[in-house]
Amino acid sequence: MDFTFNEDQLAFREAISRFLAAELPPEVLRKNWETEDGCSRELHRKMVEQGLTGLSVPEAQGGLEMDDTAWVLLTPLLGYYAIADSVVDTAYTATGLLSALPEGDHRREELLTGIAGGDVGVAVAHQVNPLVVDMDLADVVLVEFEGEIHALNQEAVSYECNTSIDSSRRLGRISVQPAPESRLLENGRDIWAETLNRGAVGVAGQALGLAQRMLDMSVEYASQRQQFGKPVGSFQAVKHHLADVAEKIEFAKPVLYRAAHALANNERGSDLYSSHAKLACCEAAWLAARHGIQVYGAMGYTWEADLQIFMKRAWALDSYWGDRAFHKSRVAEAVLADDALIGPQHTFEE
Amino acid sequence: MKLTFSPEDEAFRNQIAGWLRNNLVGEFAELKFRGGPGDEHMFPEERKRWEQKLAEGGWTCVGWPEAYGGRGLSIEQQVIFFEEYARAGAPGRMGHIGEGLAGPTIIAFGSEAQKEKYLPGIVAGTELWCQGYSEPNAGSDLANVQTRASLEDGKWRIHGQKVWTSLAHESDWCFVIARTEPGSKAHKGLGFFLVSMHQPGVTVRPIEQLTGTSEFNEVFFDGAVAEDIVGAPGEGWAVAMGLLGFERGVSTLGQQMQFQNELDEIIRLARANGAARNPGIRQRIAEAHTGLRLMRYNAMRMLSSSQDGQADSSALVYKLHWASWHRNLGALAMDVLGPEAELIDDAPYELSRLQSLFLFTRSDTIYGGTNQIQRNIIAERGLGMPKEPKGR
Structure with missing residues (x-):
């Protein structure tokens, strides 16, 4: 029983944390959020240089070959800085799928090398997401077709691009025609199911980071803003709002870590653990958004306050890779299954 | 206790429903179900004309006493009016601050001259009002207003800033709470002023909301003249609180x-x-x-x-x-x-x-x-x- 992280993982997080803090002061973050693309190409190039896109790419393809447990330290940082979805979708979710394909496949290795080098963006068109995110930034899109997994080049996909309430997201309705030459794997159902879990855990981590960001901002605001001759944060009615958010965040962390461990070790309970993580982290983000706006008062309702950037992102991610109803029913199915492992001795059973 | 409506009330229901059916048409048809919460910034000109259309039919200020141009409806008939208004999808009211807040306050606390001057425009749907209460440092702590009113050459002049003022950019009048006694604190020493929005010394700056739209504003008063004060100087808080009761x-x-x-x-x-x-x-x-x-x-x-x-x-x-x-x-x-x-x-x-x-x-x-x-x-x-x- 060990919920701690190893030194490499912690050092990598520390480096990325310093990098993002330096690169993304609030005014730059807002500027990127409001640009046409919803993200900055230059920032993306620098993230590649930091090794972020190659984090879980196998060493043979130029990556660092770290597993899901390393990612749960990073996705909260990416959420904290409202990094656009294409990074996690490509470098974590799609990379997880590609790495799981049989070694020696020419396209697998080409794509993984491209991801590590920052030259290839990959979108995943999973059925749980009716809209494909950042299709316009992706060179390749992965789709499932009758149990087969296909990789299609962007030119082979017809899509229309819509904007989201979160200005950093571009949503595409796609239609594809898989062909024999686009097929990556014939029997891909298990990998495809695992990809859903990885997508959910990737979003969960970002939601946790968004929650922390909104909490930090709200604490700062409530400590400065004065009414009745005192900082509003001194009133219990206000500070308790933020204490409740802190509680949600702290209790979501181990749930997220548990899910990552399950994914890294191919545990059979991964559906349950990743759904639980998605629910717990998104709930924290949701509460942080709701209470953050409340604590900011009318300022929280303005375009000018950066809080809205994180709030809208939390809202969008809430239903990305499965909405609450989807994940709650997966938890219910697992717990109520005939062969469910219940009883005190099964808390950490695989 | 009586939870049903009388035959007279039901006849009244037919009357208002019929009027809405016959009048929420033509240029007003596009206003159906518009102008509600989150949509208040839409169709301002059309909705202003709708206010006047309502007034022509006698459907503004329906709960006001007839003596002030209202319809003097019973509570039951007001309930029916609002039910039918919503059922028809009639648009969000541009005149609600005048009808629901400014007017009742003037009726309750104003002089006869003030009633004669301000109420007809509200009833006719031709004069719109906004509410000058909140300030940058007077939000939850409303009594902390810093806006000043000073008597200069026999006129009250307003200096200060209000914020979160809904529809200020569409309004003709603003009721403003401002400090009449320099150095006074909290709810003491305030006045309740009626200020024209159409004069030098009033600047309206929209605030962009997280919806990307602007329904409320910052309003700056730089020596703007207040045409009237409701109640005595120093008693503005009582008037302001009376108004919140109407809300x-x-x-x-x-x-x-x-x-x-x-x-x-x-x-x-x-x-x-x-x-x-x-x-x-x-x-x-x-x-x-x-x-x-x-x-x-x-x-x-x-x-x-x-x-x-x-x-x-x-x-x-x-x-x-x-x-x-x-x-x-x-x-x-x-x-x-x-x-x-x-x-x-x-x-x-x-x-x-x-x-x-x-x-x-x-x-x-x-x-x-x-x-x-x-x-x-x-x-x-x-x-x-x-x-x-x-x-x-």
Whole structure:
């Protein structure tokens, strides 16, 4: 029983944390959020240089070959800085799928090398997401077709691009025609199911980071803003709002870590653990958004306050890779299954 | 207790329903179901004309005494009016601040000359009002207003800044609370002023909301002349608080009908897209229904039983209840929409009615007294509990 992280993982997080803090002061973050693309190409190039896109790419393809447990330290940082979805979708979710394909496949290795080098963006068109995110930034899109997994080049996909309430997201309705030459794997159902879990855990981590960001901002605001001759944060009615958010965040962390461990070790309970993580982290983000706006008062309702950037992102991610109803029913199915492992001795059973 | 309407009331229902059917047509047809919460910035010119159309039919200020140009309707008939107004999908009222707040305040506290001067424009739907209460440092702490009013050559002149002023950019008049006694503190030394928005010394600057639209504003007064003061200098707080009492009056019925329209739309959507099969959604829809019903019953009780000692405490809890209910309704709407809730069809940033509703309801628990302030009021004024320690 060990919920701690190893030194490499912690050092990598520390480096990325310093990098993002330096690169993304609030005014730059807002500027990127409001640009046409919803993200900055230059920032993306620098993230590649930091090794972020190659984090879980196998060493043979130029990556660092770290597993899901390393990612749960990073996705909260990416959420904290409202990094656009294409990074996690490509470098974590799609990379997880590609790495799981049989070694020696020419396209697998080409794509993984491209991801590590920052030259290839990959979108995943999973059925749980009716809209494909950042299709316009992706060179390749992965789709499932009758149990087969296909990789299609962007030119082979017809899509229309819509904007989201979160200005950093571009949503595409796609239609594809898989062909024999686009097929990556014939029997891909298990990998495809695992990809859903990885997508959910990737979003969960970002939601946790968004929650922390909104909490930090709200604490700062409530400590400065004065009414009745005192900082509003001194009133219990206000500070308790933020204490409740802190509680949600702290209790979501181990749930997220548990899910990552399950994914890294191919545990059979991964559906349950990743759904639980998605629910717990998104709930924290949701509460942080709701209470953050409340604590900011009318300022929280303005375009000018950066809080809205994180709030809208939390809202969008809430239903990305499965909405609450989807994940709650997966938890219910697992717990109520005939062969469910219940009883005190099964808390950490695989 | 009598929970049914009389034959006269039902005849009245036919009258207003028929009028709306015959008049919410032509140029006004596009206004149906528009201008509600989160949509107040839409169709301002058309909705101003609609105010005048209503006035022609005698359908503004229906609860005011006839002596002041109102229709003198009973509570029952006001209820019916608002029900039919919402059922017809008639647009959000541009004149509600004048009709619901400024007018009743002038009727209650103003001089005869003031009544003659200001009430006809409100009744005719030709003069719109906005509310100059909040300031950058006077939000929850409303009594901390710093805006000054000084007598210069026999005229009151206003200096200071108001904020979150809804529809200031469309308004002809603003009622302003300002400090008449320099150096006075809190609720002492304030005056309640009526200020024309059409004069030098008034600057309106829109505030962009997280919806990307601007319905409220910052308003700067640089020596603007106040045409009148309601009540005596130094007694503005009593007038201002009297006005807030009207905010909980009959006009809330119209708001509830609006809520009913929103809930109905969400229910239709849930049935159409299958969300209604989800047990979690079903429960929340049922909760929304019961929450709205008890809001309506409570409002009727409040309005019909002014002799009932309980009415005061039910008025105190009203804002907290509806604001929280509406906020939850906005979240429910998004969950019913599911993953497509975030989709914007029209760039740049044109939101659907339900998206606007969701974002707008984030402000419900803030404006007009936050939920936290409401709970303090319930505890301190309603329950008589000790006051929260304050810094001054």
